[in-house]
Amino acid sequence: xTGVSQDPRHKxxxxxxxxxxxxxxxxxxxxxxxxxxxxxQGPEFLTYFQNEAxxxxxxxxxxxxxxxxxxxxxxxxxxxxxxxxxxAMYLCASRQEGAGELFFGEGSRLTVL
Amino acid sequence: AQTVTQSQPEMSxxxxxxxxxxxxxxxxxxxxxxxxxxxxxSRQMILxxxxxxxxxxxxxxxxxSVNFQKAAKSFSLKISDSQLGDAAMYFCAYFFGTTSGTYxxxxxxxxxxxxxx
Numbered sequence: 304x305t306g307v308s309q310d311p312r313h314k315x316x317x318x319x320x321x322x323x324x325x326x327x328x329x330x331x332x333x334x335x336x337x338x339x340x341x342x343x344q345g346p347e348f349l350t351y352f353q354n355e356a357x358x359x360x361x362x363x364x365x366x367x368x369x370x371x372x373x374x375x376x377x378x379x380x381x382x383x384x385x386x387x388x389x390x391a392m393y394l395c396a397s398r399q400e401g402a403g404e405l406f407f408g409e410g411s412r413l414t415v416l
Numbered sequence: 417a418q419t420v421t422q423s424q425p426e427m428s429x430x431x432x433x434x435x436x437x438x439x440x441x442x443x444x445x446x447x448x449x450x451x452x453x454x455x456x457x458s459r460q461m462i463l464x465x466x467x468x469x470x471x472x473x474x475x476x477x478x479x480x481s482v483n484f485q486k487a488a489k490s491f492s493l494k495i496s497d498s499q500l501g502d503a504a505m506y507f508c509a510y511f512f513g514t515t516s517g518t519y520x521x522x523x524x525x526x527x528x529x530x531x532x533x
């Protein structure tokens with residue numbers, strides 16, 4: 304078990320470009336979460352998957368953001384037409400069914416110039 | 417709405433000493449979980465300790481223990497015999513099930529712990 308992995312670890316892009324982040328959760332975990340974290344703040348919930356179904360999206364997630372989890376395995380988070388305010392660390396986490404520990408990836412840091 | 421408040425943006429502790437990090441939360445639920453997570457610099461967040469709301473006994477994990485006061489909605493973390501490796505951001509988190517059947521975590525803003533040699 305290699306834990307939750309995220310790719311890329313760091314992305315620098317120009318305003319207006321599209322970016323996509325990938326998360327590979329722990330294989331037996333059917334719950335997957337995306338969070339956004341800015342400097343000095345705690346993680347803010349973006350969206351949640353149970354298997355391949357996206358069950359909840361935060362109001363923070365504008366129309367420019369889309370997330371998928373095809374086949375209930377890896378997940379992608381795409382940001383279209385990036386803005387400077389999108390600069391943040393994007394964290395992926397997964398857990399098993401039942402109330403339990405969230406396992407986090409190391410995050411994907413986005414810098415929008 | 418559920419909220420989690422960490423009122424100490426930063427704390428310092430001398431190596432080998434004890435420090436307590438504070439967390440309060442607001443909820444109308446009776447069944448939930450509380451967690452403390454540690455985020456070392458440039459590293460992933462890891463679980464430190466968890467507490468089930470239905471358990472009266474405070475959780476303990478080696479040098480880490482909590483003081484869970486359900487009526488006061490308080491959940492503090494005590495770190496005993498502090499070590500240099502304890503230096504990190506610490507986040508308090510509240511986990512609950514929603515009426516729509518999903519499960520959510522709400523995180524506090526964090527407390528940065530510095531350990532002085």
